[in-house]
Amino acid sequence: MKVDVLLGLQWGDEGKGKIVDVFTPKYDIIARFQGGPNAGHTLEFNGLKHVLHTIPSGIFHEETINLIGNGVIIDLKILQDELQKLIDKGANPSKNLMISKKSHLITPSHRLLDAAYEQSKGKQKIGSTLKGIGPTYTDKIARLGLRMGDIQMKNFKERYEHLKALHFEILKTYSFDISSHKIDGLNFEEYEQKWMEATKIASEIPVIDSEQFINQSLKSGKLILAEGAQGTLLDVDFGSYPFVTSSNTVSAAVCTGLGVAPNKIGRTYGVFKAYCTRVGSGPFPTELFDNSGQLLRDNGHEYGSTTGRPRRCGWLDIPALRYSIMINGVTDLIITKADVMDDFDSIDVCTHYQINEQKLDYMPYEILDDQLKPVLESHKGWRKDIVDLTEINQLPKELMEYIEYIEKAVDCPISVVSVGPDRVQTIIR
Ligand code: GDP
Ligand code: IMO
């Protein structure tokens, strides 16, 4: 058996959580492989909306195991709050959730460092979610980090204090005012106390040798879906560096983030919106600053699931999409949120870029260059409500033309069309 992968092809928030939830009945295990609580994955069914940050999006299907893999980083306080919300809704995550011993911990002082680094960048700030992502992955690579499996060890508290002292030394050099800084509304000591209380998760949820579990499950014929977070254009290597997150978000990260070999990767599902959004700073060639941009934001409720910040909106970017498909080896595309453009007379698409008279049909290193301009092509809108449609042949002719145009432009089939946020608003082709 092989591990299928589902990930985002743009700057995150493509609707990955919704699609994972729809796909879950076909799988035995859903596994997150990178990122942390910077993710916000929204699921809607039975009139209720759920936002997940660390927990995989298959959690509402009791028969499916949900694994937080070794490549994921965990803030115990955030995970505790997330677990409590699920329990309040009648779910029993201790039955179908597992955590890798090797996943790294985001400590409260990582959160302070994230804030200090962002503050010091001034106008060049990344627009981080301030969840401690950058500093935690930095410590992982610097071989200083604490892992989930360390919580049960005798010297955990001592190692925690040692790391905290190192962080406080760095914070001094940034003249960072710890006492007046709030972490998700709490001061440092309050947050730290809640975080420490949440170490009890390690005795409530199975903390396992996840690479053994995954490989044994594959051997015994189990079906596994790896759930990506963020998007390809936020990848630390292939995104618009430095305006990226601190993990590899691409399909290759499934191997290191779960411990599966490259020859065990099966289908790769790439999710993209019918337009583009980006939250935080960084280049966005097709960004709109006019009424169409505002209409996309309003119709699409484009406000961050993790931070509530308004998302920047723009037209679909074909060179960027083609690039993401190439990097990930996407076999199937999933288009979401076409319904957001139901009342548009016309829809623009970026076919290529222009940089100082030069035509480019791929995403260049110079994406940060102010001179890079998108070249747009106009498509006729469908001007029809599609949210209640359930069959592919019911879709308006102009939308089918848009879908077929994209397939041809990026040379990859679109196998799912999402027409609304709810589980049932999904058309499988
Ligand atoms: P993720 O991070 O990729 O899981 O995406 P988010 O949950 O952050 O953002 C996607 C938003 O769009 C959520 O509010 C979803 O409920 C919503 N959504 C997903 N698919 C569709 C769709 O096809 N149409 C509409 N209108 N909303 C959708
Ligand atoms: P999901 O999984 C959208 C963005 C932040 C910022 C940059 C770096 O919901 O698609 P970080 O906190 O990682 O240091 O922030 O990356 N970002 C996301 N944008 N969706 C996400 O996740 C994101 N996770 C991080 O806004 O620009």
Ligand code: MG
């Ligand atoms: Mg999101």
